[in-house]
Amino acid sequence: MLFDAPSPTVAQVSVDSPLPHLDRLFDYLVPTDLAARVRPGCRVKVRFSGRLLSGYVISLTSGSDYHGRLHPIEKLVSDESVLSEEVASLARAVADRYAGNLSDVLRLAVPPRQARVEQEKPAEAAGTIVEPPAAGWRRYAHGEPFLTALAKRRNPRVVWQAVAGEDWPTRFAEAAAASAAHGRGALLVVPDQRDLDRLDAALARVLGPDRHVCLSAASGPAKRYRAFLAVRRGAVKVVAGTRAACFAPVESLGLVAIWDDGDDSHAEPHAPYPHAREVLLTRAQLAGCGALVAGWARSTQAQLLVDSGWATAVTADRAQVRRSSPRVVPVGDDADLAADPDSGAARLPTPAWRAAQRALRDDLPVLVQTPRRGYLPAVSCVNCRRRAQCQQCSGPLSLPSAQGIPVCRWCGRPAADHRCPHCGDRRLRAVVVGSARTAEELGRAFAGVPVHTSGGDRILEQVGSGRSIVVATPGAEPPAGDGYGAVLLLDTWALLSRVDLRAEEEALRRWYAAAALARPADDGGTVVVVADGGLPTVQALLRWDPAWFAERELATRTQLRFPPAVRMASLSGSPQAIAEFSSIASWGDEVEVLGPIPVDDRSERLLLRTSRRHGARLAQLLHKAAATRSLTKPGDVVRIQIDPRELW
Incomplete structure (x- = not known):
């Protein structure tokens, strides 16, 4: 048989x-x-x-x-x-979207194994989550319906513009609770660990203890893997984290959310360089769940979601915005200079000085935002005003302190014997003033007032409500107990004059992040921005209307055919490698080739532009050309980036 x-x-x-x-x-x-x-x-x-x-x-x-x-x-x-079917499909979609390899995306999606953690007793399932109150969302148009839709297991997609002083971590926690209370998961992504700590506390307060986990590299390998397994095994359905948490294996996903989607921290520095916002939006599309894109400002990408009808804008009415916002005072136009001729050269113009004095007199803290870290990041010759450069690598010299010797910012070599090669003078003057020098000057100007710095590896978590001055770099501004009495935005030219497509958008985003920490105007809150009040960025801050600026910026980029109105790709490598890649690829009529343009002495960049409709086709062509070239085992690597943050 x-x-x-x-x-x-x-x-x-x-x-x-x-x-x-x-x-x-x-x-x-x-x-x-x-x-x-x-x-x-x-x-x-x-x-x-x-x-x-x-x-x-x-x-x-x-x-x-x-x-x-x-x-x-x-x-x-x-x-x-450790890899769910949903995350595997998401990883494949992300790899295709960014012309990358599935294995590279999986490396981002699944944390390294910790054998000891796998042997531990599995975490117990989280308890019942109570549906949250909707009072905090009621002051926004479409806010309460958004929470109601989540509770009814629908899939709302919104772009939320938070008003100044908003407790956004609590609003995020309420949205997660609305989803989780009815059996669906939630995934919340923030730019950095400071934001994650605030969101973690809000989730514990709204959901209750042990009903969520945080996924972040800062947690350490074992703790991160333990939290990952709790999610994968279904014990927890609410996850908060930084960009890698986009791939968390949440079951029955009902909501994905991202805070401050314009922050550079959301862009992955490893191949295939996905952006957290795009990963979450792709996941919302694949999983059929709700999506929340939020921030103080509004990115052009978020504006495109609203204009296309993919998402609904959740905003407060103008009366609510005026009640919540501080008074904004611009300093720097012709009228200001005519009224106070010395203010153009002053480190702290008269209106900024008066705003700080008034806040300190009322026993309120003052926040000073300055874009550069260090003492004097750039110096020049006193006599001929030429930039001071390193004799070894031609890099810019900086002064680390008042008594310090010049140091090269590129190679780190000290230049104690520096002498200007043009006029021979040894004296140096400041070209750019850093946060440390700013704090020193303010300490002398406001004697007896505590002055703190926040930036780099020394970031303050929070300051008290008493009189003090905090000098912070963008992104390192600590919240104050009852809000700042005055927020001073200095050296705005350093942000606005960057050679970057996103310079104005990024400057406004950073200004809003600082200005939102000020008290409302009725409570004495004042923001002084040292810039011409006629600039569109300053106008948007004055009116507290980031949507107006986002609409204007998107319209300009659409007219000029720049992202996000179109899809662009960047190929970077040696001239020989770029030439080899171009000879292999066949772009077709729908792809416009720009360049190549030199990046430095050894590399160049080729830009490719196409419509959003043909974006997937461009990514497919790039991956196919890369696969053909890799068969020949080339020596030089070509770096492929879809929708790069920097275009030149």
Whole structure:
């Protein structure tokens, strides 16, 4: 009597390889002794071209289309399924969106294994979450309906513009609770650890203890992996974290949210360089869940979501905005200079000085935002005014302190014997004033008032409500107990004059982040911005209307055919590598080629532009060309970036 032999189990494995031509799934036999333990999402070791490589089992089948001999899986690293089907599909979509490899995205999505943590007792399922009150969202048009839609398991997509002084972590926690109270998960992403700490506290307060986890590299490998497993095993459905948390394996996802989507911290510095906002929006589309894009300002990308009808704007009416916003005073136009001729050269113009004095007199703190860290980041010759440069590398010299010797900002070499090569003078003057020098000058000007600095690796978490002065760099402004009496925005030219497509948008975003910490105008809050009041960025701050600026900026970029109105790609590498890549690729009529343009002595950049409709096609062409070129084992690497943050 004949019996049919059972069909062997075949695993489709994503092999960890950086080579574009290997960006596909490979079939491997599952050994009989591992058949009961190997399952989709687990880590394995496989033999590939004579080497033992790591990989993830994506799926299991009973057969293979490959007609050659299949190799068996060499080792089951862990039978813990760490990669869900939803996250695997998301990773593939993100890789395709950014012309990258699936293995590179999976490296971002799944944290490194901690064997000891896997052996620990699994976390218990979180308790019941109570539906939150909607009072905080009622002062925004479409705010309460947004929460109601989440509670009814619908999928609202909104762009929320928070008013000044808003407790945004609590609003985020309420949105997460509205989703989780009805059996759906929530994923909340913030730019940095400071924001995550605030959101963590708000979630614990609104949801209750042990009903959410935080995913962040700052937590440490073991704690991060423990939190990841709690989510993957279904014990927790609410996750907060920084950009890598976009891939958290939340079950029954009902909401994805991102705070301050214009912050550079949301852009991944590793290939394929995805942006957290785009990952979350892709996930919302694939999972069919709600989406919340929020911030003090509004990015042009968020404005595009509103203009296209993909998302609804959640904003407060003008009366509410006026009640919440501080008084904004611009300093720097012709009328100001005519009234006070010395203010143009003063470090602290008269209106800023008076605003600080008034706040300190009322026993309120003062926030001073200055764009540059250090003491004197750039110096020049007193006599001929030429920039002081390092004799070794021609880098700019800086002064670390009042008594310090000049130091090169590029190579770090001291220049104690510096002498101007043009006129021979040894004396130096300030070109750019840093936060340390600003704090020193303010300490002398306001004797007896405590002066604190916040920036770099010394960031204050919070300041008290008493009289003090805080000098902070953008992004390092600590909130004050009852708000700042005055916020002074200095050296605005340093942000506005950057050679960057996003210079004005980024400047306004940073100004709003500082100005939103001020008290309302009725409570004495004043913001002094040292810039011409006629500039569109200053006008947007004066009117506290970031949507107006975002609409204007998006219209300009649409007319000039710049992102986000179009899709652009950047190819960076040596001239030979760029030429090789271009000879392989076939762009077609829908792709416009710009360049190449030199970046430095050894590399150049080629820009490619196409419509948003053809964006996926461009990414496909780039990945195909990269795969063809990788077969030849080229020596020089070409860096591919879709929608790069910097275009030149």
